[in-house]
Amino acid sequence: MTDDLIKVFAGSGSLRLTERICNYLQIAQGKSETLRFSDGNIFVRIQENVRGRRIYIIQSTVFPANDTFMELLFWIDAFKRAGAETVTVVIPYFSYAKGDKKDEPRVSIRARVCADAIEVAGADRVVTMDLHAPQIQGFFHIPVDNLYALPLLGERIKALQLGESVIVSPDVGFAHQARRFAAYLEMPIAIAYKERVAHNENAQILQIIGEVKGRTAIVVDDFTLSGGTLADVSQKLxxxxxxxxxxxxxxxxxxxxxxxxxxxxxxKKLLITDSVENQPVTFNHKIEVVSAASMFGEAIKRIHNRESISEMFYSIG
Structure with missing residues (x-):
């Protein structure tokens, strides 16, 4: 594939992933820079001509969530003002996806506010991966492609050859997605039943529903933050x-x-993708990173060539 009319740029939240995506596409990365001033202001600058081009900006909105999200809006505005034909926003991890509903009085639906802001800034399309709440796609009036990490993680699980295993959903809410993992890997499923009583990162695991005795348990989920649920489910299993x-x-x-x-x-081991790369921690021996660059690169290529993205996931139903 050539870089004719296609340009991929990196936000400061996804520098390494963008490099890997460009390597997959065999194109040169777009030239740009992000500056942060002493008062906290963010300044973005495109360092090449993008007039008439179809632009793809890669930016995970986390660590720090508010700064990276504002930076993303500035990138969209900068590309539109520079005459880009279209701006496709690739958000590997959309941090405010957890704020998808008004579940108590006098609270904001944060994901909807973010969706509105992305549209108003001028984005033409959004690409993301494993949204915490898939219905967020309906918050947008522009196309949203929600990719699935299941094939990437599933193939790595197969390669580990773990023997007789069972897929475990960490809660009832993730059971539907866990069933997809179970079907893809041809394994049975179990569910951890937990309760969360406050708006914090702590939940109590009450019981495991399903047969796990004598098997390798594989817990699947869309994200982890405090590690509390993973640790508690692991001990319960x-x-x-x-x-x-x-x-x-x-x-x-x-x-x-x-x-x-x-x-x-x-x-024993935690598989993650490289959708988040600015974590304030140093990985230990239990963490293994499976790159999602090929998936995002393939999605960008298919969007650019006006091909189907859903065909990438026929194997998971």
Whole structure:
């Protein structure tokens, strides 16, 4: 593929992933820079001509969430003002996706506010991966492509050859997605039942529903933040007779203290993608990164060539 009429640029939240995507596409990365002033203001600058080009800007909106999101809006505006034909926003991890509903009085639906801001800034299309709440696609009036990390993580799980295994959903809410993992890997499924009583990162695992005794348990989820649920589920699975515990999580959003919590847990290995790269922690031996660059690169190529993206996921239904 040539770089004729296509340009991929990096926001400061996805520098390494953008480089890998450009390597997959065999194109030169767009030239740009992000500056931060002492008062906290962010300044973005495109360092080449983009007039008439179809632009793809890669930016995960986390660590720090507000700064990276504002930077993304500035990039969209800069490209539109520079005469780009279209601006496709690639958000590997959309941090405000958790704010998808008004679940108590007098609170903001944060994901909707973010969707409105992205549209008003001038984005023509959004590409993301494993949205915490898929209905967020309906918050936008522009096309939204929600990619799935399942094939990437699923193939890595197959390569580990873990023997008799069971897929475990960490809660009832993720059971539907966990069933997709189970079908893809041809494994049974179990569900951890938990309760969360406050707006914090702590939940209590009450029981495991399903047969895990003597099997390798593989916990799947869309993201982890504190590591608390993973650690608690891992211990509960061992208590219920699981031989060992692995996990496959799309977004490794590790807050400070999370890896220490996982280090003390029975979890043997945690697979994550590289959708988040500015974590304030240093990975330990339990973390293995599976790059999503080929998936995002393929999606960009298909969008650019006006081909189907859904064909990439026929194998997972």
């Amino acid at each position: 061992i208590n219920y007779g699981a031989r060992e515990v692995y996990a496959a999580i799309t977004h490794g959003v590790f807050a400070e203290g999370s890896l220490e919590r996982l280090e003390r847990s029975p979890l």
